[in-house]
Amino acid sequence: MKSFEQELKKYTDRVCLTRLEKESLRESIKSYIEYHPLPNRPQYTDRIPISTPYRRIFVATSSIYGRVIAGVFGLFLITGLPVMAEQALPGDVLYIVKTRINENIGAQFANSPYEKVNYETKLIERRISEAKLLAREGKLTTEMGEQIAQTVKTHADAAQMGISQIRSTNETDAIVAGIAFDSALEVQSAVLDTTEENATASTASILSVMNTAREAGSTLRSSTTVSLPNLLAKVENETAYAYKLLDTIKSNTTDEDVRAIDKRLSIISRKIDTISKLDSDEPEIAKKQLISALSLTQKLSTFMSDIDVRSSIPLNNLVPEEVSSDDRRLVAVEELDTISEILTTITEKTQGITDSETRQEIIPRLKSAGESVKAVRTFIETKPEELEEIEKLVTHTHTVVNEFETFVDDLIAGKSKSDATSTTETIMGNQ
Amino acid sequence: MPRNVKKDSLKPVSTVNKNNVEKEFLHAFNTYSDALFRHAYYRLSDRERAIEIVHDTYAKAWGYIRSGHNIDLFKPFLYKVINNLIIDEYRRRKEFSLDAILAEEGMDEGLFAELHGGGIEEVMFSFDAKVAAQEIKNLPVQYRDVITLRYIDGLGPKEISEFLEETENVVSVRIHRGLKILRKQIEKKEGKSGI
Numbered sequence: 124m125k126s127f128e129q130e131l132k133k134y135t136d137r138v139c140l141t142r143l144e145k146e147s148l149r150e151s152i153k154s155y156i157e158y159h160p161l162p163n164r165p166q167y168t169d170r171i172p173i174s175t176p177y178r179r180i181f182v183a184t185s186s187i188y189g190r191v192i193a194g195v196f197g198l199f200l201i202t203g204l205p206v207m208a209e210q211a212l213p214g215d216v217l218y219i220v221k222t223r224i225n226e227n228i229g230a231q232f233a234n235s236p237y238e239k240v241n242y243e244t245k246l247i248e249r250r251i252s253e254a255k256l257l258a259r260e261g262k263l264t265t266e267m268g269e270q271i272a273q274t275v276k277t278h279a280d281a282a283q284m285g286i287s288q289i290r291s292t293n294e295t296d297a298i299v300a301g302i303a304f305d306s307a308l309e310v311q312s313a314v315l316d317t318t319e320e321n322a323t324a325s326t327a328s329i330l331s332v333m334n335t336a337r338e339a340g341s342t343l344r345s346s347t348t349v350s351l352p353n354l355l356a357k358v359e360n361e362t363a364y365a366y367k368l369l370d371t372i373k374s375n376t377t378d379e380d381v382r383a384i385d386k387r388l389s390i391i392s393r394k395i396d397t398i399s400k401l402d403s404d405e406p407e408i409a410k411k412q413l414i415s416a417l418s419l420t421q422k423l424s425t426f427m428s429d430i431d432v433r434s435s436i437p438l439n440n441l442v443p444e445e446v447s448s449d450d451r452r453l454v455a456v457e458e459l460d461t462i463s464e465i466l467t468t469i470t471e472k473t474q475g476i477t478d479s480e481t482r483q484e485i486i487p488r489l490k491s492a493g494e495s496v497k498a499v500r501t502f503i504e505t506k507p508e509e510l511e512e513i514e515k516l517v518t519h520t521h522t523v524v525n526e527f528e529t530f531v532d533d534l535i536a537g538k539s540k541s542d543a544t545s546t547t548e549t550i551m552g553n554q
Numbered sequence: 555m556p557r558n559v560k561k562d563s564l565k566p567v568s569t570v571n572k573n574n575v576e577k578e579f580l581h582a583f584n585t586y587s588d589a590l591f592r593h594a595y596y597r598l599s600d601r602e603r604a605i606e607i608v609h610d611t612y613a614k615a616w617g618y619i620r621s622g623h624n625i626d627l628f629k630p631f632l633y634k635v636i637n638n639l640i641i642d643e644y645r646r647r648k649e650f651s652l653d654a655i656l657a658e659e660g661m662d663e664g665l666f667a668e669l670h671g672g673g674i675e676e677v678m679f680s681f682d683a684k685v686a687a688q689e690i691k692n693l694p695v696q697y698r699d700v701i702t703l704r705y706i707d708g709l710g711p712k713e714i715s716e717f718l719e720e721t722e723n724v725v726s727v728r729i730h731r732g733l734k735i736l737r738k739q740i741e742k743k744e745g746k747s748g749i
Binding site (some may be wrong): 127128130131132133134135136138139140144145148149151152153155156159160161162 | 572575576579580583584587588591592595596605608609612613616617619620683684686687690705706708
């Protein structure tokens with residue numbers, strides 16, 4: 124006999140959906156599926172929980188729009204972000220991109236030790252520039268100053284290491300690189316010295332680091348033997364480069380600055396000429412003077428090429444017009460040569476004048492001027508130590524001869540003789 | 555992991571694609587739709603409403619899959635869903651206060667005595683199964699559910715207890731009392747006296 128349960132099941136199993144009901148229900152559910160399709164994503168797995176960022180990113184980028192947005196974002200990260208980071212200052216969010224990514228990438232392009240020294244020097248200049256900007260905005264705290272100082276020290280140490288590497292192959296090149304580095308540090312120290320008073324305490328640590336680096340470099344240079352001809356060649360190259368640089372900046376620099384730079388370059392050129400004539404028995408003196416000349420030239424080049432430096436410090440603070448007595452005498456003699464050339468020009472113009480009366484006005488005065496120039500030359504030879512008097516006489520003589528030239532030009536042009544009388548009297552009065 | 559998804563219902567599905575998911579789902583419909591209908595029919599005593607409930611059950615299951623979940627075992631999942639829908643239906647009909655019924659039942663030593671001294675099936679042995687199948691629909695809801703799950707869906711007391719989230723003892727007592735009431739109904743219908 125079958126159990127009740129089995130019997131009951133037999134009867135209750137007869138209760139089911141009819142064929143039509145089942146088909147209708149099936150179609151209804153299929154329509155529901157069509158109107159509610161599955162999204163385009165993989166099924167949930169316990170290996171990739173929905174809540175993880177990975178899954179969210181995966182889900183977000185699986186659609187075409189997600190991929191486009193991801194691509195644009197990626198492009199921004201590669202191109203736009205580094206560009207924006209270049210303007211960042213210590214304390215900014217993007218500063219770490221600037222220092223850890225941009226600058227590291229830049230360092231990869233510095234192949235030789237010399238290029239590495241240059242690059243580290245550039246980075247120090249960047250740090251100083253950042254410090255100045257922060258100081259200007261009143262954001263340069265002592266802590267930030269120390270942070271920048273630490274970074275400067277890192278770059279300085281890297282530059283010194285590069286110089287040591289150069290030294291292992293070529294000592295002259297190491298000297299040159301060391302001088303360039305030292306000159307850059309000196310310039311940047313001068314720039315930093317001009318920061319606002321309220322930031323002085325913050326820049327002290329940075330200045331201290333740079334001074335330490337300069338002292339280390341100086342010690343290294345003094346102990347290094349060098350080929351004087353090679354060093355002389357480097358100095359001459361650097362001077363030639365500085366002259367070319369002067370030509371390029373003439374259009375956007377004041378005349379005063381151009382004259383000042385030109386004057387200093389002239390002094391350096393004369394110094395180089397003097398050094399090249401030095402007795403080979405005085406190599407140390409020659410080495411010192413060449414190093415000095417190279418340093419001055421590089422500082423001048425920095426002044427000309429870096430507009431921030433030009434706007435921060437006067438030229439005389441960076442490259443003082445240190446003219447020696449000999450140089451002053453040389454300048455005076457050169458000026459007298461110029462005056463003599465003017466008088467020669469006046470003589471040639473006078474030869475073209477046919478009017479005897481006009482010639483009578485000019486020739487005595489011309490002779491007098493010539494004798495004045497001769498007298499000043501004699502004074503220089505007999506009393507060379509009287510530099511101030513020499514310069515005073517030369518300047519005065521130059522002024523008078525210029526006016527005399529104007530007088531002669533006016534006479535030739537037919538202007539009134541009375542205007543010229545006072546000028547010639549002045550010339551005659553100098554005898 | 556979502557709280558309402560048991561870990562053992564998830565399987566690493568590395569190769570499932572949309573077509574396979576639909577295929578599995580429709581297979582689950584073909585396999586379990588009759589059983590679900592039967593279950594809903596005996597509990598609700600309404601054929602049309604039972605069909606609607608089955609439709610809603612599969613719609614909810616599909617919504618669960620769309621939300622990113624995977625259903626490993628369809629049978630227990632579908633039964634869970636349909637049970638919730640039926641309870642919602644009960645509440646909508648306001649046929650009874652489930653909480654009141656549960657409070658009324660109580661649990662004491664006397665209940666357990668009912669389970670001893672002879673198996674209930676001995677009592678049911680002489681019943682006409684055909685009449686019993688018809689009378690199940692007329693049982694009070696709390697007994698109708700457990701009788702349906704026990705004799706129509708073929709679940710054991712342990713499985714029913716997990717399904718209804720009740721203790722096994724409560725389920726056994728309800729089955730016993732349900733059968734007693736069923737017997738009375740059948741006897742009443744057939745005009746026989748109770749044993």
